[in-house]
Amino acid sequence: MESALKAAFPFIVYLVAILLAFQGVLMIVAYTVLAERKVLGWIQGRIGPNRVGPWGLLQPFADLLKFILKEDIVPDKSTKFVYFLAPLVALTAALMPIVVYPFGPRIADPLGWLVPYVAGSGAFGDAIVWIAEQARNMPLTIARIDVGVLYVLGVTSVGVYGIALAGWSSNSKYSLMGGLRSSAQMISYELAMGASVIGVVMLSGTLDLNGIIAAQINSPFRWFIIPQILGFIVFLISAFAETNRVPFDLPEAETELVAGFHTEYSALKFALFFMAEYVNMFTVSVMCTVLFLGGWYVPGLGHILEPGSIAYAVVSHFAFIAKVCSFLFLYIWVRGTLPRFRFDQLMNFGWKFLLPLALANVILTTIAVYFLYR
Amino acid sequence: MAASVLFFIFAGFAIASAISMVYHKNPLYSAISLIGVFLSLSSIYLLLAAPFIAIVQVLIYAGAIMVLVVFVIMLLNLDEDRPINRLRHLYAAGGGLGIVLLLQTLFIFYAVIRTPNHQVEADKTVGNTLSIGQAMFTEYLLPVEIVGVLLLMAIIGGVVLSRRLDQPEIELVVNKELERRKEEEAKKEPRIAF
Numbered sequence: 001m002e003s004a005l006k007a008a009f010p011f012i013v014y015l016v017a018i019l020l021a022f023q024g025v026l027m028i029v030a031y032t033v034l035a036e037r038k039v040l041g042w043i044q045g046r047i048g049p050n051r052v053g054p055w056g057l058l059q060p061f062a063d064l065l066k067f068i069l070k071e072d073i074v075p076d077k078s079t080k081f082v083y084f085l086a087p088l089v090a091l092t093a094a095l096m097p098i099v100v101y102p103f104g105p106r107i108a109d110p111l112g113w114l115v116p117y118v119a120g121s122g123a124f125g126d127a128i129v130w131i132a133e134q135a136r137n138m139p140l141t142i143a144r145i146d147v148g149v150l151y152v153l154g155v156t157s158v159g160v161y162g163i164a165l166a167g168w169s170s171n172s173k174y175s176l177m178g179g180l181r182s183s184a185q186m187i188s189y190e191l192a193m194g195a196s197v198i199g200v201v202m203l204s205g206t207l208d209l210n211g212i213i214a215a216q217i218n219s220p221f222r223w224f225i226i227p228q229i230l231g232f233i234v235f236l237i238s239a240f241a242e243t244n245r246v247p248f249d250l251p252e253a254e255t256e257l258v259a260g261f262h263t264e265y266s267a268l269k270f271a272l273f274f275m276a277e278y279v280n281m282f283t284v285s286v287m288c289t290v291l292f293l294g295g296w297y298v299p300g301l302g303h304i305l306e307p308g309s310i311a312y313a314v315v316s317h318f319a320f321i322a323k324v325c326s327f328l329f330l331y332i333w334v335r336g337t338l339p340r341f342r343f344d345q346l347m348n349f350g351w352k353f354l355l356p357l358a359l360a361n362v363i364l365t366t367i368a369v370y371f372l373y374r
Numbered sequence: 375m376a377a378s379v380l381f382f383i384f385a386g387f388a389i390a391s392a393i394s395m396v397y398h399k400n401p402l403y404s405a406i407s408l409i410g411v412f413l414s415l416s417s418i419y420l421l422l423a424a425p426f427i428a429i430v431q432v433l434i435y436a437g438a439i440m441v442l443v444v445f446v447i448m449l450l451n452l453d454e455d456r457p458i459n460r461l462r463h464l465y466a467a468g469g470g471l472g473i474v475l476l477l478q479t480l481f482i483f484y485a486v487i488r489t490p491n492h493q494v495e496a497d498k499t500v501g502n503t504l505s506i507g508q509a510m511f512t513e514y515l516l517p518v519e520i521v522g523v524l525l526l527m528a529i530i531g532g533v534v535l536s537r538r539l540d541q542p543e544i545e546l547v548v549n550k551e552l553e554r555r556k557e558e559e560a561k562k563e564p565r566i567a568f
Contacts, residue, residue, distance in 0.1 A: 082402065146502055150429040157437030161409070164441065168402070168448045180448065187441055207503055 009134065017142045021098050028324075029278040030060035036332045043336035070267035075171055078264065082169035087265065087272035090162025094279040096155045100148040101286050102210050104140035104296045104317035108308035111135050140296075140313065141210060148209040149201060152287060153194055156242065160186045162276065163244075163251075163261050170264035178260025181343055182244055182251030188350040189241035189248075195358035196234035199365035200224050200291045213295040222299045225292040227368075230361045232292045234354055239284040241350060243277060246335040250343050285327035289320065296320040381421055388414035401447050405440060412436040426503045 034056060038048030049056035074083065111132035118125040145151050160183045167179010201207055203224060204215030216224055225232050241248040252260035262273045289295055296316035305312040341349065391410035398404045412435045419428035510518050 079400075079402070082406070085406075145425065147425050147429045150426075150433060154429050154433035154437055157433060157441075160437070160441055161444065164444055164448065165402075165406075176448070180445070183441065183445070187438065190437075 006130070009131075014142065018099065021101070021103070021142060022095070025095070025098055025279065025282060026275075028321075029275060029282060030064075032278050032281065032328050033063065033274075034059045035328070036335070039329065039332045040336045043333070064271070067268055067271035072268065073264075073266045075264050077171045079169040079171070082165050084269075086162050086166035086169060087269045087276070088162075089165065090159055090276040091272045091279070093155050093159035093162060094276040094283065097152045097283050097286075099142040100145055100151055100209055102141045102213055102290060102295050103320060104313045106140070106308065107138045107310055107313045109136055110138050110310060139210070140317065144208065144210060147207045149197055149207045149212075149287075149291075152283065153190070153197070156280065156283065157187070157190055159276070159280065162273075166265065166273070167261035170261070172264050175261050175263045178251045178263070182261055185244070185248060185251065185343075185346060185350070186242055188347060189238040189354070192234055192350060192354040192358045193238035193242060195355065195362060196231040196238065197291060198358075198362045199228045199231040202362075202365050202369050203227065209290050209295070212291060213297055216294045217297050222297075223292065223294040228292060228361070228365070230357065230364070232288075234358045234361065235292070236288060237354060238350075239288065240331070240334065241346070243280045243284055243331075245277075245281065245331055247338040247340045248346055250340055250346065281328060281331055282324065285324045285331070288327050289323040293323050295323075377421055381418065384414045384417040384421070388418070402444070405444050405447055408443075409436050409440050412440065423500075426506055 034049070037059075038056065041048035049059045052058045052062045074080070109132075111128070115129055115132050118128045163186070164179050164183040167175045167177075167182070170176070170179075200212060203219065204212040206212065206215070212224075216222060221227050240246075244251055252262070262270055265273060296319055298316060298319045301312065301315060301319075305315060388411050391407045391414065395404045395407035395411065398407065412431060416428045416431040416436070419425075419431060
């Protein structure tokens with residue numbers, strides 16, 4: 001019994017960690033929707049929703065209830081299986097990168113303070129002592145994949161299917177055009193996004209997200225945004241295009257294509273697409289933070305708090321969340337400010353400007369790394 | 375032990391997706407089944423301690439090549455395959471060849487089981503990105519460069535073959551429109567402004 005529990009312990013830890021991270025991301029996404037409506041309102045000279053709860057803070061729950069209770073309309077001539085599959089693919093591909101996010105630094109001894117209280121008090125105490133021993137040097141990442149950056153890029157490129165299949169299976173002209181345009185835009189800007197990450201990977205020598213943060217801690221620049229400012233700009237612009245956000249949101253602009261690929265989706269399936277878009281925003285903001293802004297690393301915090309302590313981990317985690325939220329605010333700010341690209345302008349910009357710029361960044365970084373580190 | 379269970383799960387899913395790909399008449403369902411095959415193959419690569427290949431399989435095959443195939447299916451609006459005349463006499467030939475293939479597969483199983491020492495230890499340093507990169511740029515540099523030139527040839531060929539030869543110059547069309555509008559403006563009565 002005891003050895004079975006000990007063997008199953010890592011899986012229990014994984015399960016709990018995944019549930020916590022999933023819950024956290026969904027909460028952040030729900031409140032990003034509210035933040036978008038309020039910030040857009042302030043930019044446009046009005047206040048956003050403020051009826052449901054103080055300051056509108058319970059609005060996401062009202063929205064969720066509305067989505068669940070709405071009538072579910074399915075177009076008659078649609079391809080039913082693909083029609084139902086598409087939002088699931090979009091949301092799953094958007095949520096899968098959660099497992100590689102580095103939420104914080106390693107905690108050296110998270111449960112050590114508990115041991116003196118429970119030591120020697122029977123089987124339960126022994127279990128706590130054993131768990132405390134297992135939890136030493138606990139990383140705050142769910143899965144430390146060696147190829148973390150490639151994993152995120154690969155899974156977001158599978159997310160293109162959700163949009164393409166949704167557009168096609170709705171059996172409607174607007175959906176098809178919107179879906180094709182949206183997927184063409186996404187796969188074009190994936191190239192620039194991947195190429196802009198190469199510079200960061202060269203400077204850190206690893207594809208592992210925790211390794212990239214460690215490289216930023218050890219580098220004289222502290223945050224890679226300083227040597228890789230060109231890569232950062234290319235990555236940020238590609239990120240806007242990847243997530244179909246303004247100024248690249250022609251595929252879902254109301255005046256152009258009714259609602260693009262999700263025209264024919266109602267109620268909960270639309271809510272899944274909506275959530276997938278915001279989770280994609282969150283993913284890309286986390287990637288920006290980790291690759292260019294040092295993730296959870298706050299320069300100088302190691303002198304104030306002791307690295308490896310719980311306080312350091314908590315403050316670093318909040319710093320990480322603050323950086324991610326500032327990128328989400330940037331998304332919303334840009335949405336309220338800029339007009340949108342026409343589709344041919346969009347494709348020209350991606351292929352003829354951003355991709356060569358990203359490749360130029362790769363060449364410059366290669367030259368710099370060769371001469372500085374040989 | 376867990377690796378064997380996982381292998382059978384992923385292999386079963388791969389085989390089921392492959393059968394589904396061949397079975398469906400609707401080409402889009404076949405494409406989706408092929409994506410399922412690639413994803414399960416990627417999981418099997420992970421079980422073989424090749425994380426880079428697994429991720430690149432998802433990134434390139436499932437994420438780029440199959441997107442292209444799905445685009446083609448959607449844009450060409452391919453109808454479902456409808457067999458018009460069934461060549462019944464070929465069923466026997468197909469069945470016979472299938473039985474031959476099955477016998478060959480059983481023979482391979484038999485040979486593998488009879489071979490001693492078929493436990494392969496996964497060398498942990500071979501599949502990761504660092505070793506692949508090092509091998510690519512030292513021992514296998516020439517093949518990598520040749521593959522690069524081949525891809526460049528394919529891209530240039532694609533661009534050349536798909537250019538339009540008979541589209542009128544856009545500037546000419548725009549100039550004609552501008553001239554037409556100027557003539558219309560000149561013909562109109564001048565408006566009196568109050």
